[in-house]
Amino acid sequence: MRKLHCTVPAPLPPLPALLALLHLLAAPAGAQPIGSGGVQFTVFGRGNPVGVEEVTVTRPDGGLVITGSSRLGPPLDVVVRRAEVRYDASGKPVSCFVEGSLKQRLLVMSTTVAGTTATTDITEGSAFTRRTHEIAPDALLLPSVFFGGHEALAARLGSMKVGEETSAYVPGQEQITVRLVSANDERIQTAGATVKARRFRVEMIEPERTVDAEVWADEHGRLVRFSAATQTLDIVRTDVASVSARREVVARPGDEAVRIPANGFTLAGTVSRPSPPPAKGVRLPAVVLVGTVGATDRDETRGGVAVLGQLGSALADAGFAAIRYDRRGVGQSGGRAETATIGDFAEDLRAVVKFLRNRKDVDRDRIAVLGYDEGGSVAMAAAAADEDIKALALAATPGVKGTELVLEKQRAALAEMDLSPEEKQKRIEMQQRVNEAVVTGKGWMGVPPAMRRQAETPWFRSLLSFDPAVPLKRLRQPVLVLHGALDSELGTQHAEALAALAKARKGEAAQKVRLDVIPGVNHLLVPAAKGTVDEYGSLADASVSQDVVKAIAGWLGEVLPPRKK
Numbered sequence: 001m002r003k004l005h006c007t008v009p010a011p012l013p014p015l016p017a018l019l020a021l022l023h024l025l026a027a028p029a030g031a032q033p034i035g036s037g038g039v040q041f042t043v044f045g046r047g048n049p050v051g052v053e054e055v056t057v058t059r060p061d062g063g064l065v066i067t068g069s070s071r072l073g074p075p076l077d078v079v080v081r082r083a084e085v086r087y088d089a090s091g092k093p094v095s096c097f098v099e100g101s102l103k104q105r106l107l108v109m110s111t112t113v114a115g116t117t118a119t120t121d122i123t124e125g126s127a128f129t130r131r132t133h134e135i136a137p138d139a140l141l142l143p144s145v146f147f148g149g150h151e152a153l154a155a156r157l158g159s160m161k162v163g164e165e166t167s168a169y170v171p172g173q174e175q176i177t178v179r180l181v182s183a184n185d186e187r188i189q190t191a192g193a194t195v196k197a198r199r200f201r202v203e204m205i206e207p208e209r210t211v212d213a214e215v216w217a218d219e220h221g222r223l224v225r226f227s228a229a230t231q232t233l234d235i236v237r238t239d240v241a242s243v244s245a246r247r248e249v250v251a252r253p254g255d256e257a258v259r260i261p262a263n264g265f266t267l268a269g270t271v272s273r274p275s276p277p278p279a280k281g282v283r284l285p286a287v288v289l290v291g292t293v294g295a296t297d298r299d300e301t302r303g304g305v306a307v308l309g310q311l312g313s314a315l316a317d318a319g320f321a322a323i324r325y326d327r328r329g330v331g332q333s334g335g336r337a338e339t340a341t342i343g344d345f346a347e348d349l350r351a352v353v354k355f356l357r358n359r360k361d362v363d364r365d366r367i368a369v370l371g372y373d374e375g376g377s378v379a380m381a382a383a384a385a386d387e388d389i390k391a392l393a394l395a396a397t398p399g400v401k402g403t404e405l406v407l408e409k410q411r412a413a414l415a416e417m418d419l420s421p422e423e424k425q426k427r428i429e430m431q432q433r434v435n436e437a438v439v440t441g442k443g444w445m446g447v448p449p450a451m452r453r454q455a456e457t458p459w460f461r462s463l464l465s466f467d468p469a470v471p472l473k474r475l476r477q478p479v480l481v482l483h484g485a486l487d488s489e490l491g492t493q494h495a496e497a498l499a500a501l502a503k504a505r506k507g508e509a510a511q512k513v514r515l516d517v518i519p520g521v522n523h524l525l526v527p528a529a530k531g532t533v534d535e536y537g538s539l540a541d542a543s544v545s546q547d548v549v550k551a552i553a554g555w556l557g558e559v560l561p562p563r564k565k
Contacts, residue, residue: 055148250309265334269325303536399497484521486531
């Protein structure tokens with residue numbers, strides 16, 4: 001899965017420009033008490049771990065003291081030997097101190113608060129400055145090079161109501177306004193426990209811009225995650241940052257975590273069943289959900305929408321046993337993805353089907369596979385080779401050969417760029433050259449080495465070589481092709497092409513095809529106004545369309561009818 005992590009601007013600039021690194025949030029006095037003790041955070045720069053920060057919280061005399069230290073490597077080059085943020089028993093800020101180095105230069109910052117006046121002394125190298133600002137009496141103090149200050153932020157957001165605003169102050173910088181946009185419960189599975197968390201979405205309103213951010217707190221009010229949109233520096237509690245941790249985006253009563261034997265490793269998945277569960281001895285029809293071959297986990301969360309997580313839950317409500325799983329090398333699944341191809345992922349899918357056939361609560365003669373986006377290619381390859389797959393559904397799936405698909409996507413991306421027609425054509429020709437070289441192994445002359453390293457992988461070679469006409473011609477199962485009418489990532493011509501290929505099969509198989517293009521639905525299978533990618537940000541809390549669910553569940557009910565007694 002994608003690691004749970006949080007983002008702040010990077011790289012670190014010299015003071016006083018550190019305001020661009022990390023903006024600080026505040027909450028009023030009287031917030032929920034924060035838990036005590038020490039924890040470790042992992043800091044990521046551009047997705048790579050760059051260091052750790054140790055943070056301890058204590059509550060002497062009813063106040064709050066956050067202390068810690070850190071060592072962050074390039075490109076940040078920050079060392080915090082000692083940091084302390086202090087609040088009194090009423091929750092008002094008292095002082096803030098950081099001593100360490102920035103870019104190997106001495107950095108000492110000390111802030112004291114008297115009423116509404118904050119005085120900050122800054123020593124940077126051999127330079128000394130003093131700055132004084134008027135701040136809100138209940139402002140939250142956080143130094144921009146010590147992330148542990150977010151512990152107070154995480155706890156205090158729990159006392160705010162959606163729509164409320166509060167103040168925040170970065171020592172030595174300016175005060176901003178923070179508005180709480182939404183608050184939702186979340187669950188995170190780690191190797192040792194399930195973390196119950198509260199996810200707060202906030203707007204940080206600065207004089208010249210507004211930044212969207214998320215803050216996650218556990219049930220004790222301790223910080224789990226902080227993220228600021230469009231930035232490149234992340235901080236996440238180390239147990240949650242582990243590759244074995246996953247966010248439970250969608251959870252329902254009776255969900256079962258399972259381990260599935262594959263080729264030398266195990267796949268981790270979730271089985272969702274109807275609630276209440278069927279009577280003992282009743283065998284359910286089953287559907288395997290297959291997502292894109294990328295960094296997404298079993299829930300396929302894209303644009304804030306858990307596409308497969310929501311589909312699995314909805315299909316369970318419709319009477320099916322639905323299983324979704326982390327692809328190899330992602331989330332809690334073993335194996336390595338670096339050398340895997342579409343064929344390898346298809347074999348993983350077949351291992352999941354075999355696992356279902358051996359379950360006592362699943363009807364082995366009523367197992368279907370649903371592939372979403374690139375997962376549809378994997379599903380086609382598996383269904384063409386496995387008669388135990390009794391039906392195939394393809395949702396928002398490419399309908400052309402991989403070489404055509406890559407060029408189509410590049411042309412769409414270039415259409416949004418301010419480039420001359422000559423430059424756009426030049427890039428198209430380079431992509432064509434790369435495609436040919438990847439497929440044939442020849443013709444790399446003139447291709448930049450970095451581009452070659454990125455393209456010359458088993459996965460990309462299998463993607464370019466994949467032609468949906470080949471597996472569709474071989475498989476005999478009923479086929480559903482489903483697409484959103486507003487899908488701007490893959491136009492509806494892809495669905496029409498897949499349906500035409502399936503109808504071109506020989507014999508009765510040609511009659512077992514249904515094409516459903518759902519009005520008002522985008523690539524994420526949720527209702528949308530435009531369907532464009534730039535609209536996804538406003539659909540973060542959207543749900544998979546009920547029209548999509550009804551189309552899939554209704555079709556599965558027809559092609560996987562109950563056995564006659």
